[in-house]
Amino acid sequence: MRVSYNWLKDFVDITAPPHELGEKLTAVGLALDALDLREGPEGGDAVFDFDVATNRPDCLSHLGIAREAAAVYGVPLRRPEFDLRETDGEAKDRFSVSIEDPLLCGRYCGRHVSGVRIGASPDWLKARLEALGVRSINNVADATNYVMLELGQPLHAFDADTLQGRQVVVRRAAPGERLTTLDGVERELNPEMLLIADGERGVAIAGVMGGAETEISLTTTNVFLESAWFDPVSIRKTSRAIGLATEASYRFERGADIEIARYACDRAAALIQTLAGGVVHRPAYDLYPGKKAPASVRLRRKRIAGFLGAPVADEIVERIFERLGFSLEQTGDGWSITAPSHRIDIACEEDLLDEIARSYGFDKFPSSLPSWNGYGSALPQESAERTLRNNLAAAGYSEIYSYSFSSEEAERRFRPHAEPVRLVNPMSEDATILRTSLAPSMLAAVLWNLHRGIRDLQLFELSKVYDARGENRSLILAACGALRSKSVHEPERAFDFYDLKGDVEQILEAFHAPLDAASDDLPPYYHPGRAARFGALAVFGELHPDCAEMFKIRHRVYLAEIDVEKLLALPQSRRMKEVPRFPAVRRDFSLLLDKATQYADLHRIMMSAGIPELVRVAPFDRLETGPFPESKYSLSISVLYQSAERTLTDAEVDGFDQRLLQILEQRLGAQLRK
Numbered sequence: 001m002r003v004s005y006n007w008l009k010d011f012v013d014i015t016a017p018p019h020e021l022g023e024k025l026t027a028v029g030l031a032l033d034a035l036d037l038r039e040g041p042e043g044g045d046a047v048f049d050f051d052v053a054t055n056r057p058d059c060l061s062h063l064g065i066a067r068e069a070a071a072v073y074g075v076p077l078r079r080p081e082f083d084l085r086e087t088d089g090e091a092k093d094r095f096s097v098s099i100e101d102p103l104l105c106g107r108y109c110g111r112h113v114s115g116v117r118i119g120a121s122p123d124w125l126k127a128r129l130e131a132l133g134v135r136s137i138n139n140v141a142d143a144t145n146y147v148m149l150e151l152g153q154p155l156h157a158f159d160a161d162t163l164q165g166r167q168v169v170v171r172r173a174a175p176g177e178r179l180t181t182l183d184g185v186e187r188e189l190n191p192e193m194l195l196i197a198d199g200e201r202g203v204a205i206a207g208v209m210g211g212a213e214t215e216i217s218l219t220t221t222n223v224f225l226e227s228a229w230f231d232p233v234s235i236r237k238t239s240r241a242i243g244l245a246t247e248a249s250y251r252f253e254r255g256a257d258i259e260i261a262r263y264a265c266d267r268a269a270a271l272i273q274t275l276a277g278g279v280v281h282r283p284a285y286d287l288y289p290g291k292k293a294p295a296s297v298r299l300r301r302k303r304i305a306g307f308l309g310a311p312v313a314d315e316i317v318e319r320i321f322e323r324l325g326f327s328l329e330q331t332g333d334g335w336s337i338t339a340p341s342h343r344i345d346i347a348c349e350e351d352l353l354d355e356i357a358r359s360y361g362f363d364k365f366p367s368s369l370p371s372w373n374g375y376g377s378a379l380p381q382e383s384a385e386r387t388l389r390n391n392l393a394a395a396g397y398s399e400i401y402s403y404s405f406s407s408e409e410a411e412r413r414f415r416p417h418a419e420p421v422r423l424v425n426p427m428s429e430d431a432t433i434l435r436t437s438l439a440p441s442m443l444a445a446v447l448w449n450l451h452r453g454i455r456d457l458q459l460f461e462l463s464k465v466y467d468a469r470g471e472n473r474s475l476i477l478a479a480c481g482a483l484r485s486k487s488v489h490e491p492e493r494a495f496d497f498y499d500l501k502g503d504v505e506q507i508l509e510a511f512h513a514p515l516d517a518a519s520d521d522l523p524p525y526y527h528p529g530r531a532a533r534f535g536a537l538a539v540f541g542e543l544h545p546d547c548a549e550m551f552k553i554r555h556r557v558y559l560a561e562i563d564v565e566k567l568l569a570l571p572q573s574r575r576m577k578e579v580p581r582f583p584a585v586r587r588d589f590s591l592l593l594d595k596a597t598q599y600a601d602l603h604r605i606m607m608s609a610g611i612p613e614l615v616r617v618a619p620f621d622r623l624e625t626g627p628f629p630e631s632k633y634s635l636s637i638s639v640l641y642q643s644a645e646r647t648l649t650d651a652e653v654d655g656f657d658q659r660l661l662q663i664l665e666q667r668l669g670a671q672l673r674k
Helices: 018-027 062-073 123-131 139-151 232-242 247-252 258-276 301-308 314-323 349-360 382-394 408-412 439-451 497-510 545-550 564-568 599-607 650-668
Strands: 002-004 031-038 045-051 086-090 096-099 105-114 155-159 167-172 178-180 186-188 194-197 202-205 222-230 279-282 285-287 296-300 327-330 334-338 457-467 470-480 482-484 526-534 538-543 557-563 585-594 614-623 632-641
Touching: 002 062, 018 031, 018 045, 018 062, 062 139, 062 314, 096 105, 096 285, 105 167, 105 258, 123 139, 139 155, 139 247, 139 258, 155 202, 155 258, 167 222, 178 202, 194 232, 222 232, 222 258, 232 247, 258 279, 296 301, 296 349, 301 349, 314 327, 314 334, 314 349, 382 457, 382 497, 382 564, 439 457, 439 470, 439 557, 470 497, 470 564, 497 526, 497 538, 497 557, 538 545, 557 564, 585 650, 599 614, 599 632, 599 650, 632 650
Parallel strands: 086 279, 096 167
Antiparallel strands: 002 045, 031 045, 105 222, 105 279, 105 285, 155 222, 167 194, 178 186, 194 202, 296 334, 327 334, 457 470, 470 557, 526 538, 538 557, 585 632, 614 632
């Protein structure tokens, strides 16, 4: 809301400089976004740009801002004075005014002004309007805009001679009814919209914009002036439906002051008479079917201290509300307070407490916490998820958070058969569904970092994915670039598939998950030769080059996706073992295996050989070529034997070795390398 400092002085005697006034009003809730100091022949001016909250439509005018300034400085507020000269002729004989829908139009005021002369506005009026970014049109249109900026009440002037049947009817639009507005656009209306009509057709969209056929022109000599109150919800819906927002709709859809409609109409009529001449006919049209008794709100003394944290003296409370234009009546435990008509935001006791806080000063209330006798508790899986996050952080990963909204096109690339959850009211075309996979948002985060020169990345996100069946918690890891940077002690080492595999194994082992690896049934966005999975729990590997190209990523990116719901559902009971008192025996073997043989198969066969003393099997070397057939490879493994009851003899260990080698030869065709 743009406000002129010099214009404010018409309403209140302000001696404070503009910057001080801006600070004072900011402290009471009217945040100052900008202050434009301007030079001029009469000492210059300052234009404020206030951020007015949606619940304070009373501050969308100079009178409203001046009212707040008067309360801050404790000085009187003046309403504009004007001299309205009326004739003795009956205005009701000239026009018929009726309201067909009093729920959407609670008050309609009108004035008939005849014999006007349309022309340019005087320089002082042009200067005031243009200082606030309003273009000067002509003296009659400028008068209505001036009063709107002055009092906050939108008005509209019709060329009275174009109103057919000399009627003004406030009604709903007929189905399919059309109206060309002042901007030259023909708009289709519907019965949910309120219309100002004459005896034959619509002439204005109520509260939004007038019609082109009845606008003020250079040939206009008779004016019908409108000042009304329209239902805020109706105006908001109409403005959105036709895609047209105006200064009038901006004020009406937030809630205008129904009591100022007549005053604003008379003020505008007097200003038109001053600027364009003419005769104002009496009496004014004033249809007021929506009149209501002012509501009173109870304010209790004990609630002041309980809600704000400290008591406030009675005389201060009463002074605050009197300055703001409220009326008070003392009761036994506090006051019965009636808000003025322009304060439509006052509905309950908490609203009154807010008024005390902002006017008295937030800095005068000490910081304190409410008393609390309860206790908090973590969600069922909070501890497990915290362990998961800590393990990932220890492995060098940083957590990211991304939006749950996504586009269906992006999601189809990763889960083409998932039925997405569509948003009823999406924020944009790129956010029409809830995401079915964490991969698109993770790759977008990787690309964002790469574009900014950050190429060594290890990221993870633990969040929800959605489809028509419900929601599921999922974990995704992403890495690219170097695992270890170059230094004077060691060369750079790039992050590779086996680093990712180790990280995934560490996560699964922490939750006692089986590590049965497989390379089949991989999602198509993984590289078929550089990806694997651990059952239904995890899939991991290098991003497919085609998918990387689709995201315009020119680096190798490694992904891992883990189903957290299934992972945390695994039994987590642990059995404690006594530290063995007897020494372990290690034996190393170099085996020749077919190149199609996987280590996972070898490990599973050895651990299921029925040797209780076998506690660990681990590989430590692999040769692809050597003094052996090309169809073979050499794998060196370390085997650890240990008994909890005795020290193992060499004969026992030799027997274990022979048994293992025999089983491996029978099951896998393995041979001991000579």
